Amino acid sequence: MAPSAVTPPHEVQQTAELTAAAVAHKLAETTKQPNGQSALRLLDASLLKFTKTKTPMTVPEPGDPIINSSSQCTDHMVTAVWRVSTGWDAPELKPYGNLSLAPTASVLHYATECFEGMKMYRGYDGKLRLFRPDANCRRMLTSATRIALPGFDPLELQKLITAMVTVDGPKWLPKSRPGTFLYLRPTMIGSAGALGVAAPKEATLFIIATFMPKLDQPRGMKLLASQDSVRAWPGGFGFAKVGANYGPTLMANSEARARGYDQVLWLLDGVVTEAGASNFFVVWRSKEGKVQLVTAPLDDKIILDGVTRRSILQLARERLTSSGAGVESLEIVEKKFSMEDVAEAVKEGRMIEAFAAGTAYFVCPVCVVSYKNEDLTIPMKLGETGEYAGLIKTWLMDIMYGREQHEWGVIIDEKEDLE
Ligand SMILES: *Cc1c(COP(=O)(O)O)cnc(C)c1O
Numbered sequence: 019m020a021p022s023a024v025t026p027p028h029e030v031q032q033t034a035e036l037t038a039a040a041v042a043h044k045l046a047e048t049t050k051q052p053n054g055q056s057a058l059r060l061l062d063a064s065l066l067k068f069t070k071t072k073t074p075m076t077v078p079e080p081g082d083p084i085i086n087s088s089s090q091c092t093d094h095m096v097t098a099v100w101r102v103s104t105g106w107d108a109p110e111l112k113p114y115g116n117l118s119l120a121p122t123a124s125v126l127h128y129a130t131e132c133f134e135g136m137k138m139y140r141g142y143d144g145k146l147r148l149f150r151p152d153a154n155c156r157r158m159l160t161s162a163t164r165i166a167l168p169g170f171d172p173l174e175l176q177k178l179i180t181a182m183v184t185v186d187g188p189k190w191l192p193k194s195r196p197g198t199f200l201y202l203r204p205t206m207i208g209s210a211g212a213l214g215v216a217a218p219k220e221a222t223l224f225i226i227a228t229f230m231p232k233l234d235q236p237r238g239m240k241l242l243a244s245q246d247s248v249r250a251w252p253g254g255f256g257f258a259k260v261g262a263n264y265g266p267t268l269m270a271n272s273e274a275r276a277r278g279y280d281q282v283l284w285l286l287d288g289v290v291t292e293a294g295a296s297n298f299f300v301v302w303r304s305k306e307g308k309v310q311l312v313t314a315p316l317d318d319k320i321i322l323d324g325v326t327r328r329s330i331l332q333l334a335r336e337r338l339t340s341s342g343a344g345v346e347s348l349e350i351v352e353k354k355f356s357m358e359d360v361a362e363a364v365k366e367g368r369m370i371e372a373f374a375a376g377t378a379y380f381v382c383p384v385c386v387v388s389y390k391n392e393d394l395t396i397p398m399k400l401g402e403t404g405e406y407a408g409l410i411k412t413w414l415m416d417i418m419y420g421r422e423q424h425e426w427g428v429i430i431d432e433k434e435d436l437e
Contacts, residue, residue, distance in 0.1 A: 048168040058106070063181065092189075092190045099221070100168045117209075119209060123208065123210065132167060133203055134155075134259060144193050147420060149329075150329065154204070155179070166208075183202070233378050238385030243290075243357050250320040295379075297321065300313075301370040302368050303363075315352040326381070360394070361392075381411035
């Protein structure tokens with residue numbers, strides 16, 4: 019929900035909807051109100067203080083094993099601290115380094131943490147881009163408020179991310195390496211040092227950039243449908259990118275890997291939700307004979323509103339619902355579907371392809387789904403991917419890497435003297 023659509027606090031106070039009321043309060047305290055007033059200092063990117071590193075690091079060469087470790091960060095990071103009594107301090111861009119936290123810090127005990135995952139891309143046209151950063155920043159606000167962390171204007175966060183990319187992008191993603199990316203991780207934690215199960219009185223926002231390997235497997239990925247554990251549930255927080263959603267899934271994930279699968283396909287009462295930390299799509303022929311692109315809906319708030327998911331749905335609506343793309347046109351359906359439906363489509367020969375989609379795994383074809391100890395083979399018409407996944411992936415890459423000029427590919431101005 020857009021923050022502006024949240025009911026003002028005085029109107030929700032007495033309802034039974036505790037979470038909705040709490041979100042409204044948080045937003046009223048920490049974001050600009052319709053009258054332009056706020057009791058506390060708002061997050062303000064124009065106050066950003068710059069302290070450049072005196073010990074610049076070396077950029078790893080392509081193929082350096084450090085890239086696969088996802089641990090190599092760039093020279094700088096952005097931080098901003100919020101306090102319940104004063105609001106947001108001026109944000110800082112400073113040398114990358116460790117944080118200092120009290121052992122009593124809220125995040126260490128109560129999982130008051132949320133994050134975003136996005137990438138900066140070095141285009142084939144030499145330009146540096148972000149992909150729909152506005153969507154990530156709005157989602158970060160949704161996630162933060164869900165776990166009682168402070169609100170902020172998403173546009174200010176976007177400006178901070180842009181500052182980080184402007185400073186570290188030219189060196190760490192050089193023009194000599196078109197078609198590469200760095201991963202950006204905006205994060206917020208409850209940093210107040212105080213035990214007691216309560217909304218943290220201090221929070222720290224930080225933005226870091228790391229190398230990350232390409233995770234989209236060319237051979238297709240194998241999924242193991244979860245039988246005994248669930249990732250999210252109605253009334254919970256599956257829609258929020260909060261750390262608390264991930265730690266508890268790691269055991270099932272390593273068990274799946276030990277059995278030869280790449281990710282868990284999360285079910286809730288037999289209904290298909292997401293694949294690992296990616297949204298999941300199938301393309302099948304319905305019993306009525308229509309080709310459909312199907313993915314789980316957002317309404318019951320158990321799945322993450324992926325930026326990749328949204329973008330795929332929109333591109334598919336624009337380019338695949340009528341003939342012209344060189345493939346059979348399809349219908350776009352956001353609805354609940356069960357693992358039984360998937361198994362039936364496979365067995366009746368109606369399954370056309372399946373893929374997972376997210377920033378990290380990008381658009382990754384699925385070749386097998388294991389369900390009730392049976393490996394269901396999912397077709398990949400082009401050998402290494404399905405036709406639709408292949409097309410969609412190309413379209414998205416063209417926007418991200420500047421082969422197609424599109425409003426989703428936001429160009430970052432690079433200062434000439436940094437080249
Ligand atoms: C991050 C994430 C996704 C993908 O979202 P994108 O915005 O496309 O990167 C999907 N599901 C889960 C659970 C996630 O954490």
